[in-house]
Amino acid sequence: MWSNRQAFRNGNRDGIPIALGYFAVAFTLGIAAKSAGFTALQAAIVSLTNLASAGQYAGFTMVRDGASYVEMAIMILVTNARYMLMSSALSQKFDPQTPFWHRLLVGYSVTDEVFGICIGVPGKLNPLYPYGAMLLTVPGWTLGTYFGVVMGNVLPARVVSALSVALYGMFIAIIIPPARKSRVILGLVSVSMVLSALLTYVHFFDFIPSGVKVILLTVVIATAAALLFPVTEDPYSAVRGEGSEDDKAKGVSAS
């Protein structure tokens, strides 16, 4: 496990691209918040307390449509349910001795991206790593929303378009190195993308909200993989620990 200092510094480093992408995405989210009647401050508070793109977007839409409180709660539950899976997976990256308050705080930061980089950490997770990332990502997300409401469409569409792939680029950088080392993960990633495309482009599935599609696919594919390719004692060492120093020097597992 990394030392506290090392973990925090690495978190900072890996938080930079996330914060940049967040700013751009949150900016467009701010525009949606404004049309739902939120002030800049209210929208920023929602971002600060939610850190959830699809969930917030759905929430803003519910406010705009004057949905009931129960409908709102169910909608948030459905659009954010994937975080439950991510948190469960992340619980296994914690040293069992990790104090309770760290779990309460790291729990707040489980976004798609921060979860992604945490999973990329070799060995057990030092909570200082997500904190280092949060220090940048949370302001990026919150301020992006604020400025989205205040400035609307001042950022050129071309820039927003370019920045919006930052997050996906990062996801790719997280899943490809292990896929290169393990045929199972390579197959899994390919199958996931093909089925995801299928559910997106075949109009028959249009009635399923996109957040639910993510959960459905994750549960189905990960279950099949767990049945077909059960992992050995310490699964993470299979793709990370055995990497050469050369591999550790670059990319995700750099220390």
Place this chain on the structure above:
Amino acid sequence: MMKEHNIYVYMLIMAGVTYLIRVLPLTLIRGEIKNRFIKSFLYYVPYVTLAVMTFPAITQATGSPISGAVAFVAAIFLAWFGAGLFPVSVISCIVVFVIEFFI
């Protein structure tokens, strides 16, 4: 029930539900899971989730599906040959920015 919904109640519900979803598994699952199936399942979850969220969404996030698709291929290529998080991410953005000048 009130006729007019209060925006701050909405905000409280959004924050509360979102936080509980995230924090409950982290606090309830304290130890290491021994069951081989659950262990394998949770091990595969991140790769599947991230892959599902990336494609085809990356082609829909940009101004044109073409720029998104090229960025997708470029990112895989770079990551395959060992580029880290930040370079892959930034180069993807640059690829989109440049390609959208031509379409």
